[in-house]
Amino acid sequence: MVNVSTDTWVKAPGADKSSHHANAKIASNVSEVLAKKGIERPVIIGVAADSGCGKSTFLRRVTGIFGTEVSKTHTPVGNFISVICLDDYHLHDRMGRREARVTALDGAANNFELMASQIQALREGKSIMKPVYNHETGEIDECELVEPNHIVVIEGLHPMYDTRVKKSLDFSVYLDLADEVKIAWKIQRDMAERGHSLENILASIESRKPDFAQFVDPQKRDCDVVMEILPTRLIPDDDEKKVLRVRLLQDENSENFDPIFLYDEGSTIDWVPCGRKLTCSYPGIKFHYGPDTYYDKEVAVFEVDGGFEKLDEMVYVETHIERAGTKFFGEITQSLLRNPTAPGSKNGTGLIQVIMAMMMRSVYEKVTGKPVAVSGN
Numbered sequence: 001m002v003n004v005s006t007d008t009w010v011k012a013p014g015a016d017k018s019s020h021h022a023n024a025k026i027a028s029n030v031s032e033v034l035a036k037k038g039i040e041r042p043v044i045i046g047v048a049a050d051s052g053c054g055k056s057t058f059l060r061r062v063t064g065i066f067g068t069e070v071s072k073t074h075t076p077v078g079n080f081i082s083v084i085c086l087d088d089y090h091l092h093d094r095m096g097r098r099e100a101r102v103t104a105l106d107g108a109a110n111n112f113e114l115m116a117s118q119i120q121a122l123r124e125g126k127s128i129m130k131p132v133y134n135h136e137t138g139e140i141d142e143c144e145l146v147e148p149n150h151i152v153v154i155e156g157l158h159p160m161y162d163t164r165v166k167k168s169l170d171f172s173v174y175l176d177l178a179d180e181v182k183i184a185w186k187i188q189r190d191m192a193e194r195g196h197s198l199e200n201i202l203a204s205i206e207s208r209k210p211d212f213a214q215f216v217d218p219q220k221r222d223c224d225v226v227m228e229i230l231p232t233r234l235i236p237d238d239d240e241k242k243v244l245r246v247r248l249l250q251d252e253n254s255e256n257f258d259p260i261f262l263y264d265e266g267s268t269i270d271w272v273p274c275g276r277k278l279t280c281s282y283p284g285i286k287f288h289y290g291p292d293t294y295y296d297k298e299v300a301v302f303e304v305d306g307g308f309e310k311l312d313e314m315v316y317v318e319t320h321i322e323r324a325g326t327k328f329f330g331e332i333t334q335s336l337l338r339n340p341t342a343p344g345s346k347n348g349t350g351l352i353q354v355i356m357a358m359m360m361r362s363v364y365e366k367v368t369g370k371p372v373a374v375s376g377n
């Protein structure tokens with residue numbers, strides 16, 4: 001642990017943009033953590049999505065792939081990955097935003113100067129004293145120490161919005177939910193877990209739409225992978241939005257990763273594996289793989305529409321998924337089995353989240369040249 005008192009600290013650029021951030025600091029030299037943890041160069045990964053779109057669920061699935069616990073906390077939980085919630089760079093507290101009549105999604109309501117200087121500092125191996133946005137109170141709490149780690153995930157509304165922050169990323173992910181799915185998940189969460197009323201939830205989603213469209217949604221056009229979560233095409237008008245069609249859009253020309261493919265790279269395949277080797281209940285499951293264009297980019301699409309019943313049978317599907325970066329036979333299936341009750345374990349969201357977690361591992365290994373120890377085989 002870096003001894004905060006001995007480190008020499010300098011005020012972080014952007015700290016003067018808000019009184020809440022006045023104590024934000026950056027260590028003036030590379031922290032001892034790098035040597036002690038054997039960190040070559042911290043790998044920075046951005047995960048962008050609106051509130052309630054599954055970022056935490058995805059990052060919990062990253063558990064086990066790296067052999068450590070990863071949760072939405074502000075200090076390194078495991079010995080490998082740290083997660084920073086970018087809400088911590090809100091310029092105002094909740095009351096301040098109400099008075100300024102601005103939403104948290106608005107670029108002007110976030111301190112990108114501070115975000116860029118601190119994420120770059122972590123990438124250079126320096127520790128930072130970072131503000132903390134408290135969602136319980138809506139206030140901005142005292143700064144806390146965040147040390148560099150092998151992987152630093154920055155997740156939230158704007159990881160790819162500011163060009164300086166975007167340039168610091170080694171891998172970028174966007175979770176793109178269709179409105180009807182986002183509403184279904186928000187209702188499920190904000191009513192069940194946060195006691196909100198249906199009308200408040202719907203009003204909140206509506207009020208956020210203009211700023212979401214202007215400041216958050218455009219990030220999906222230029223990132224390494226997009227996970228689209230849409231209503232199924234296997235049945236018409238699925239009111240509950242329980243059956244999902246999930247598409248992984250993979251940039252074919254990304255610097256740090258190679259897209260996965262089904263069977264034969266570059267081909268176009270529709271595959272319905274239900275039958276003797278994969279137990280499906282209505283409406284079953286359908287895979288698609290093939291080339292497409294996405295905002296003038298060439299992408300390789302891996303799509304899963306529907307769901308499956310028995311997690312262990314996924315090993316049959318896994319044998320036909322190529323270049324997923326697995327380290328032993330059945331690793332994707334084992335990772336699903338590690339979290340059998342996690343949301344989406346029996347549909348494309350769980351499967352593709354595990355695949356993206358393995359992409360994160362492959363990016364780390366490519367950038368650092370260091371293999372990640374395999375856990376759990």
Ligand SMILES: Nc1ncnc2c1ncn2[C@@H]1O[C@H](COP(=O)(O)OP(=O)(O)OP(=O)(O)O)[C@@H](O)[C@H]1O
Pocket residue numbers: 049050051052053054055056057058185186188189343344345349350
């Ligand atoms: N694949 C899934 N299938 C069904 N429900 C899901 C799935 N992933 C997440 N959810 C549900 O959606 C809600 C939000 O998920 P989660 O907390 O992971 O999102 P988040 O982006 O981290 O939210 P926030 O930014 O508000 O903290 C939760 O109720 C969760 O159970």
Ligand SMILES: O=C(CO)[C@H](O)[C@H](O)COP(=O)(O)O
Pocket residue numbers: 050051087094104105134135136138157
């Ligand atoms: O879009 C969000 C990202 O999570 C939140 O609404 C934003 O961070 C403000 O949080 P709160 O509503 O708790 O004040």
